[in-house]
Amino acid sequence: MELELLMTRLHEVTVLLYAISMLLYFMDFLNNDQKANKVAFWLLSIVWVLQTIFLFLYVWKTGRFPVLTIFEGLYFYAWVLVSLSLIINRLLRVDFTVFFTNVLGFMVMAIHTFAPVQIESQVLAQRLVSELLLIHITFAILSYGAFTLSFVFSLLYLIQYDLLKRKKWGKRLLRLGDLTKLEHMSYVLAVIGVPLLVVSLILGIQWAYIKVPGVSWLDMKIIGSFILLVGYSVFLYLKIRKQMYGRTLAFLNIGSFMIVLINFFLFGSLSTFHFWNT
Incomplete structure (x- = not known):
């Protein structure tokens, strides 16, 4: 129970870091602030690391890849968006791609974190395993x-x-x-x-x-x-x-x-x- 509470709090921290990153990217978008851009990028990288850790922990806990329900699918979708935006940013140096992509990613992540469907979703997922x-x-x-x-x-x-x-x-x-x-x-x-x-x-x-x-x-x-x-x-x-x-x-x-x-x-x-x- 304590572990689940800790994981919940870490998810909330991830969303908070994500929000700060989006705020800094927005400041960069308005004012061409390179310092804000760099801090935002590294915060987003931390978000990606945390998301990846949570993803692996979920796989370890359930014994399967977590995509069978909307609760799981939203998380994987958010992870894909963050991953692709970081890759594109590094390869092409199109700075604003990260900002616009992760506005969508943050919305998905927030819905996933605060939507009260996890328990029901896990039960259904066991019936859908294939x-x-x-x-x-x-x-x-x-x-x-x-x-x-x-x-x-x-x-x-x-x-x-x-x-x-x-x-x-x-x-x-x-x-x-x-x-x-x-x-x-x-x-x-x-x-x-x-x-x-x-x-x-x-x-x-x-x-x-x-x-x-x-x-x-x-x-x-x-x-x-x-x-x-x-x-x-x-x-x-x-x-x-x-x-x-x-x-x-x-x-x-x-x-x-x-x-x-x-x-x-x-x-x-x-x-x-x-x-x-x-």
């Missing part, structure tokens, strides 16, 4: 992580485009990165996300066919997942085959990400069998 299901959900969340970063790059593209159009020169303009680079990274991450989503859908359909007799293929979660796949497939088709680029493509990508959010939170709650309805 290697096929674990791989399906893991690939789905990884694809959502890629789509999230793709969305962030499109958002930064629109901000940069607006600054250039209004001739707002300054350090912020330089730190956002050039338009070509932002558009290219948005495309690359979508390219990564689509095959991950396809694999996830194939495995998920196979699991449902085996484990859920009489499953309705008109289930909202299934329909939402295929709508999501179509949305990003159209995005890639217009980019590759029609050579579309610029603001129109960025808005289409942002619209596709709205489907990600709807599918993740709303359609899961309307599903008749999917684990997100817990």
Whole structure:
């Protein structure tokens, strides 16, 4: 009991460090404060270390990878966002990517920490244990992580485009990165996300066919997942085959990400069998 209380307090400390990091990134965004940026980055790195430790402890405690319920899935999603943003920041030095990505990551982490669903979720997870299901959900969340970063790059593209159009020169303009680079990274991450989503859908359909007799293929979660796949497939088709680029493509990508959010939170709650309805 004392250990569980300690873990709860450590989770709350992690959220607090996350919040301070976001505040410092926001100060950097407003004032081009490099000192705040560096402190924020290292605080976020500490958050990542703590998240990783909690993830391994959860795996050790349950004997499985923690993605079977919304409680677990939200945590893994937040961990993926922090991990990807730190990697992108180190490889590409696009500073504001970390800020915008982790605004979303912090929201997810806060929902996970303070949502009172852990006990019920653990009980349900024991009934859902399946290697096929674990791989399906893991690939789905990884694809959502890629789509999230793709969305962030499109958002930064629109901000940069607006600054250039209004001739707002300054350090912020330089730190956002050039338009070509932002558009290219948005495309690359979508390219990564689509095959991950396809694999996830194939495995998920196979699991449902085996484990859920009489499953309705008109289930909202299934329909939402295929709508999501179509949305990003159209995005890639217009980019590759029609050579579309610029603001129109960025808005289409942002619209596709709205489907990600709807599918993740709303359609899961309307599903008749999917684990997100817990």
